[in-house]
Amino acid sequence: MNARLGLAARAAFTLLLAWLVLYPIVIVVHDAAESDALATFVSRPGEWRVLWASVWISVASVALAAAIGVPLAFLFEWLDFPGRKTLGSLIALPAVLPPFVGVIAFLFLYGESGFVARAVQRLLGLGQAPWRLQGAGAILLVHAYSMYVYFYLFTRAGLAKLDASMLEAAQALGAGRWETLRRVTLPLLRPSLAGAALLVFMTAVGSFSAPYVFGGGFRVMTTQIVATKLNGELPLAMVETVALALVAVLGFGLLRRTEGDDILTALGKGTAPRRRPIRRAGVRTFATTAGWVFAVVLLLPHLTLVLVSLVPYGTWTTETLPPVLSLVNYRRLFSEAERLRPLVNSVWMAAASTCAAVALALVAGALVGRRRPWQFRGPIEALLALPWALPGTVFALALLTTFSTHDPLTLRWVLVGTTVLLPLAYFVRSLPVTGRAVLAGYRQLDPALDEAAASLGAGRWATFRRVTLPLLTPALAAGGSLAFVAALGDFVTSIVLYTPDNRPISIEIMSSLRVSELGVAAGFGVILMVLSAVVLGVGARR
Amino acid sequence: MSAFVTLDGVRKQWSHTVAVGPLSLEIPRGEILVLLGPSGSGKTTVLRLLGGFEPPDAGRIVVAGEDVTAVPPARRRCGMVFQHYALFPHLDVGENVAFGLTGRGTNDPKVAEVLALVGLAGFERRRVQELSGGQQQRVALARALAPEPRVLLLDEPLSNLDPSLRERTRRELRALIKRVGITTIFVTHEQEEAFDLGDRVAVLQAGRLEQLATADELYEHPASLFVATFVGRANVLRGKTAQVLGAGPGQVLVVRPERLTLADAGVPGVVRERRYTGAAAFYLVETEPGDRLEVLARPEAARVGDRVYLEAVRVLTFPEERA
Numbered sequence: 001m002n003a004r005l006g007l008a009a010r011a012a013f014t015l016l017l018a019w020l021v022l023y024p025i026v027i028v029v030h031d032a033a034e035s036d037a038l039a040t041f042v043s044r045p046g047e048w049r050v051l052w053a054s055v056w057i058s059v060a061s062v063a064l065a066a067a068i069g070v071p072l073a074f075l076f077e078w079l080d081f082p083g084r085k086t087l088g089s090l091i092a093l094p095a096v097l098p099p100f101v102g103v104i105a106f107l108f109l110y111g112e113s114g115f116v117a118r119a120v121q122r123l124l125g126l127g128q129a130p131w132r133l134q135g136a137g138a139i140l141l142v143h144a145y146s147m148y149v150y151f152y153l154f155t156r157a158g159l160a161k162l163d164a165s166m167l168e169a170a171q172a173l174g175a176g177r178w179e180t181l182r183r184v185t186l187p188l189l190r191p192s193l194a195g196a197a198l199l200v201f202m203t204a205v206g207s208f209s210a211p212y213v214f215g216g217g218f219r220v221m222t223t224q225i226v227a228t229k230l231n232g233e234l235p236l237a238m239v240e241t242v243a244l245a246l247v248a249v250l251g252f253g254l255l256r257r258t259e260g261d262d263i264l265t266a267l268g269k270g271t272a273p274r275r276r277p278i279r280r281a282g283v284r285t286f287a288t289t290a291g292w293v294f295a296v297v298l299l300l301p302h303l304t305l306v307l308v309s310l311v312p313y314g315t316w317t318t319e320t321l322p323p324v325l326s327l328v329n330y331r332r333l334f335s336e337a338e339r340l341r342p343l344v345n346s347v348w349m350a351a352a353s354t355c356a357a358v359a360l361a362l363v364a365g366a367l368v369g370r371r372r373p374w375q376f377r378g379p380i381e382a383l384l385a386l387p388w389a390l391p392g393t394v395f396a397l398a399l400l401t402t403f404s405t406h407d408p409l410t411l412r413w414v415l416v417g418t419t420v421l422l423p424l425a426y427f428v429r430s431l432p433v434t435g436r437a438v439l440a441g442y443r444q445l446d447p448a449l450d451e452a453a454a455s456l457g458a459g460r461w462a463t464f465r466r467v468t469l470p471l472l473t474p475a476l477a478a479g480g481s482l483a484f485v486a487a488l489g490d491f492v493t494s495i496v497l498y499t500p501d502n503r504p505i506s507i508e509i510m511s512s513l514r515v516s517e518l519g520v521a522a523g524f525g526v527i528l529m530v531l532s533a534v535v536l537g538v539g540a541r542r
Numbered sequence: 543m544s545a546f547v548t549l550d551g552v553r554k555q556w557s558h559t560v561a562v563g564p565l566s567l568e569i570p571r572g573e574i575l576v577l578l579g580p581s582g583s584g585k586t587t588v589l590r591l592l593g594g595f596e597p598p599d600a601g602r603i604v605v606a607g608e609d610v611t612a613v614p615p616a617r618r619r620c621g622m623v624f625q626h627y628a629l630f631p632h633l634d635v636g637e638n639v640a641f642g643l644t645g646r647g648t649n650d651p652k653v654a655e656v657l658a659l660v661g662l663a664g665f666e667r668r669r670v671q672e673l674s675g676g677q678q679q680r681v682a683l684a685r686a687l688a689p690e691p692r693v694l695l696l697d698e699p700l701s702n703l704d705p706s707l708r709e710r711t712r713r714e715l716r717a718l719i720k721r722v723g724i725t726t727i728f729v730t731h732e733q734e735e736a737f738d739l740g741d742r743v744a745v746l747q748a749g750r751l752e753q754l755a756t757a758d759e760l761y762e763h764p765a766s767l768f769v770a771t772f773v774g775r776a777n778v779l780r781g782k783t784a785q786v787l788g789a790g791p792g793q794v795l796v797v798r799p800e801r802l803t804l805a806d807a808g809v810p811g812v813v814r815e816r817r818y819t820g821a822a823a824f825y826l827v828e829t830e831p832g833d834r835l836e837v838l839a840r841p842e843a844a845r846v847g848d849r850v851y852l853e854a855v856r857v858l859t860f861p862e863e864r865a
Contacts, residue, residue, distance in 0.1 A: 165628035168595050171615035172622040173642030174689060179616075183641070187632040 010367050010376040017364075017383040019411060020428055024398035025245070025390070027412075031401060032242045037235035041243070047224075051243055054205060054221040057139060058251065061204035062197050064144035069151025069196070072294065076152075077159040081288045087295045088156075094149050094298065097532055098489020100506050101525050102146045103209040104513075105301035107133070108308045108522065110141075115304060118320045134216035142210040145298070147203055151196040158192030190258075198255040205248045206391030208492040221247070222393045226495060229397065241397045245390050252389045302529065309522035316518075329519040333527075339520075342508035343527065349502060350487035353426035358480050360431065361438035365472070366464070369442030384435030387428050392492035399425050400496060419502040425493040430483035437479025441472045481539025485532040545604075546571035546725050547592070547693055552601030554587055562587045562749035564601060574719055574726045576740030578733065580772065584749040585729045589695050592727060594618045605692055621686030621724075622695040626702065627678050629670040635681050636666030642689035656684040659718065675703050676711060683715075687722065694719065694726040700735060712738050733773050737761075745769050767860040770796045775836065777802070780862070783809060783833040787854045796858040799824060799838040805853040811835070813848045827852060 032038060041047050076088040094102060108114050112129040120130045133141075166188065170180040186193075208222040215223055221244040228237040307322070309329055316322040333339050364384060368377040387395060403415035403424075415421040445468065453463040491506035498507050505524050512521035545568035553563035562584035569575050577585040590596045592603060594615035603611045610618050629638055636648040639657060643650050648666060657663055660680040670678060679699055686694060700708050700715075716739050719726050730736050736743045737757040745752040745760065745768075753765040764770035771778060779787065779795045786809055789795035804825070814834070815826035823841045827850060828834050835852065844850055 163626070163628060165624040165626060166630060168593070168615065169622065169624060169628040169630075169685075170641065171595070172593055172618075172620060172695075173685065174616050174619075174644065175641070176614075176616050184630060188630075190632070 006367075007375060010380070013363060013367055014376050014379050014383070017360075017380060021383050021386050021431065023411070024395070024402040025386075027402045028238050028394075028398045029242055031235070032238040035235035035238070037233070037239045040236055041239040047240065047243075050219045050221055050224045050240075051247065053136070053219065054244065055247060057136065057143070057211075057220055058201050058204035060140055061143040061147055061207075062200045064140060065147040065200045066151050066193070066197065068144060068148035069153075070155050070193070072148070073152050073155035073159060075287060075291065077156045079287055081284055081291060083288065083291060087291045090295045091298050092149055092153055093302075094146050097302070097529055098485065099146055099203075099207070100209045100489050100491040100509075101305070101529050101532075102301065103142055103213050104509060104521065104525050105305040106142050106145065107213060107513075108518070109301045109304040115320070122320050132216075134214055135218045138214035138216075139207075139210050139218070139220070142214060143204055143207060145301075146210075147200045150199045150203075151193070154192040154196035154199075155189060158189045162188060194255060194258045198252070201251050201255060202248065202389065205244070205251060206393065206492065208391075208393060208495075212491075212495075222391060222492070225393050225397060229496065234401075237397060238401060241394050245394045248390055248394070305522050305525045305529065307522075308518055309526045311519045311522075313517055313519055329523040333520070333523055342503050342505045342524070345502045346488050346504040346506075347531075349423040349426055349504065350484050353423045353430055353487050354434075354480050354484040356427045357430035357434040357483050358438070358476055361434040361479065362472075362476075364435060365438045365442040369439060369445075381435075381439065384439075385432050388432035392429060392490070393496065395428060396425055396493040396496035399428070417499055419499060422494060422497045422499070422502055422504070423487075425497055426487040426490060429490075429493065430487060433482045433486070434476075434479040437475045437482075438472065441475025445471055477539045481535045484535055484539075488535075489528055489532060544571075545569060546573075546606060547727070548602075548604040549588075549592075550602040550604065552588075552591055552598045552603060554584075554591060554596060555599050560749070562591075563598075565749075565751055566601075567744065567751070567754065569725060569727065571725055572723050573741045574716065574728060574739060576736040576743045577727065577729045577746060578731070578736040578740075578743050578773075579746035580731060582748075583746040585731075585746050586697060587749075588746070589622075589697055589727060589729050592693065593620050593622050593695050619689070619691045620693045620695055621689065621691035623679070623682045623686050623697065623699045625697045625699065627682040627699075629678060629681060629685070631670060633670070634666070635662070635668045635670060635673070638670060638681060639666075639685045639688050641685060652688055656688045657681075659687070659722070660684045661714075676707055679703065679711070683718075687724070692725070694724045696726065696728045698730055699728075700730070708735075709738075715739065745772065747772070764796075764858065767794055767796065767863060770858055770860070775799050777835045779833055779835070781833070782831045783829050783835075788857050789859050792862050793859045794862050796860065797835075797854050797856075799836045801855045801857070802835060802837040803853050803855065804837060804839050804843050804850045806851060808851040808853040810849065810851055813844050813846050813850055816844070816846050825850075 072091065076084060076091075110116050111133045112131065114133075117129045117131060117133075120126075121128070124130065162185070166184055167180055170184045175183060206222060207220075208226075211218070211220045211223045212226075219227070221240060225237050225240045225244065228234075228240060307325075310325040310327065311322040312324055312326055312328045315324040333343075361384070364380055368374065368380050399421060400416060402412055403421060405412050406414045415424065449467055449471070450463055453467045458466060489506065490504065491510075494504045494506050495510075498504060505528055509521045509524045512518075512524070547567075547569040549565055549567040551564045551566055553561065553565070555561045565588065567575075577588055579585045587596065591598050594610070594613060598611065601611070602609055605618070605620075630641065633641065635657070636653050639653045640648045640650055643652055653666060654663065657665055660683055662677060662680055662684065665673075665677075665681070670681065673681065679702070682699070700711055703711055712735060728736075728739055730739075740757065742754060742756055743760055744754040747768050753760060753769045755763075755765075760769060760773050764773060767778070770776055776796045776798055779789070779797070784793070784795035785791075787795055787797065809829055811827040811829040813825050814828050817824040817826075818841055821841075822838055823843070825837045825839060825844055826834055827837055829852070837852065
């Protein structure tokens with residue numbers, strides 16, 4: 001490829017990416033600014049309240065997730081007690097399961113007709129459910145439960161990288177345990193903590209399933225947008241979308257600045273601190289018990305899901321535990337073609353969107369992965385990452401708007417109502433994860449390998465096929481499996497963009513819940529869970 | 543001489559096979575003691591026991607008459623320079639140095655004082671990442687000295703420096719420590735470094751103290767076969783050649799290259815290799831029974847292939863160690 005052709009290819013690719021991820025946003029912003037819905041938005045106090053709710057719920061989610069995740073990370077990284085290893089990986093589990101499944105599982109366990117509520121009701125002899133899991137508190141509970149994992153994993157990684165001699169140096173200089181923690185350990189963990197805070201904030205701002213299921217009368221912006229759209233007030237929904245996008249971008253920018261990732265480029269190599277076996281018997285018992293209790297509490301919702309999926313329709317009324325268990329839900333699921341449809345839909349859409357996202361990421365890698373010149377590298381990386389910084393609802397609405405008119409001159413076609421739009425949204429939303437995986441994979445390749453292959457007579461394509469691609473396989477598998485699982489369990493974009501012909505699993509679960517077919521809903525949840533775990537397990541193997 | 547730092551029967555067991563001690567040492571005030579030994583000999587463990595980072599399984603550690611065996615590192619007042627320096631990357635040079643000066647911050651005159659002492663005056667606001675390896679080492683030293691510790695502990699602080707820089711740094715380090723007058727324990731695995739720096743050298747092997755003496759004493763009168771071979775170059779001989787050179791039955795003979803001369807009579811051999819070093823040359827001489835001896839002599843003393851006779855000026859003998 002000569003230089004001019006390469007430049008043209010990069011430019012064309014940048015434009016294609018811009019059309020996919022930036023153009024729909026631009027159209028939404030444009031339409032929102034055009035309409036008089038902006039005035040409506042500004043004048044309604046309810047809108048501001050909802051926007052504020054999105055902000056404070058997200059900030060509170062960060063605080064709660066940190067309060068659970070950080071101490072847990074210290075417990076599992078620094079102390080040694082029986083079962084540490086197994087529990088340590090078990091409690092990271094919520095990270096790999098679709099958030100929607102977690103929310104449903106939570107409902108079955110802690111919801112007003114869930115196991116815990118029933119047990120408490122029976123225990124105290126109450127006439128009705130002891131609580132209603134609803135409102136801001138319920139949302140925060142679910143967020144804390146599902147998002148502490150980011151703090152847990154990031155802090156553990158940060159602690160594992162910590163140089164033990166740093167801590168000893170502080171002690172030799174007279175710093176006690178708490179002072180060392182405050183003046184050395186926590187400052188050194190700052191990049192990890194900021195990274196986790198960023199992830200939690202972005203996830204919480206875009207969170208839809210939890211507020212949708214548990215919000216009740218309490219709205220955050222994501223659920224508000226969908227409600228407004230269902231009301232037929234599309235222009236207002238667009239203004240709301242832009243407002244949400246602004247909050248997300250603002251939070252992203254603020255947290256990104258505090259990350260300051262240069263700090264941990266440590267000076268020496270150093271080794272991580274040795275794990276301390278706990279000597280005092282009382283403390284050891286406490287740590288062990290705490291670890292186990294925590295793991296059980298965290299895994300209980302998913303076990304609940306399995307249990308509920310075994311309950312045949314109409315057999316479980318007022319008992320604390322379901323009286324009848326059978327596989328009838330699964331049997332019906334797999335024997336009736338119409339019931340299986342959502343599963344088939346979700347799988348093909350997730351597979352198609354993932355393949356496309358991986359292919360696009362590969363092209364990006366080939367164009368700007370490592371060879372100079374670096375023209376368009378910045379824009380391409382930024383465009384690939386953009387969908388991550390914006391909530392799923394924003395993209396769903398942006399794509400809905402963009403592809404609702406037929407105007408080929410402005411590159412718009414009618415895709416609304418077709419089965420293509422939803423997988424297209426999955427695809428756009430997968431770009432950050434596949435893009436990052438592939439670009440990182442490319443960066444780790446030794447450029448000399450290319451030259452070695454060329455010197456041995458391999459052409460450009462042969463080099464790619466025989467050298468580059470095999471070396472990139474782990475990165476592709478990792479990025480691809482994450483993208484696939486995210487698409488498979490997606491609820492946020494699906495609820496805006498699905499059609500009767502491509503109803504995905506999550507929508508099916510919601511409608512089963514609505515008609516009280518709990519067993520069927522849970523059954524789908526279990527299938528989703530197992531499928532995700534299998535795909536991620538395969539993707540993580542190298 | 544009264545001891546300022548005392549290790550009394552200190553022992554640390556890592557596993558059934560790996561242990562350090564029991565070890566007893568006495569270090570007078572102001573002395574630089576070097577702990578020398580191969581990797582795995584336990585020298586760093588001894589240093590960490592002194593610093594309080596490892597609790598001993600048995601024995602006592604006394605500093606300035608105070609039993610510090612159970613005192614945590616934070617209150618032990620031992621300054622420590624770590625192998626990779628362990629400078630805090632989130633703090634600048636001044637803040638690093640001021641870390642141990644509780645509550646006084648970087649404005650403390652002590653910060654400027656110790657930085658000047660190590661030749662880094664005016665470096666307070668520099669980021670530690672910008673410094674060269676030698677400068678980082680000096681910041682680590684300044685930071686350790688700032689709180690005026692009773693004892694200075696150094697864990698191979700020169701091993702990360704360029705060889706060309708190392709020799710000069712070592713002289714400067716010794717001069718500086720002597721100027722401060724602090725009692726110092728220095729760990730290294732390099733004999734040259736140990737001889738250059740230490741007032742006395744403790745040779746450790748497999749967790750045991752083999753010998754504690756001055757450099758001359760170690761070289762001239764090694765207490766064991768291990769010390770004789772670990773400190774300085776040595777030909778180790780057993781069998782016939784050893785007996786000819788003066789070893790008794792059941793004895794191992796050690797002779798240093800410079801104690802062998804190429805003479806007109808003595809043990810016959812053939813020069814197999816010659817390694818020229820400028821001022822002198824090393825000759826590898828093979829004797830009749832097949833022993834190979836290294837001989838230091840004038841550069842023009844012999845050529846490869848020459849028949850020569852070896853005479854030993856001074857030999858050391860040790861009882862054969864039972865395996």
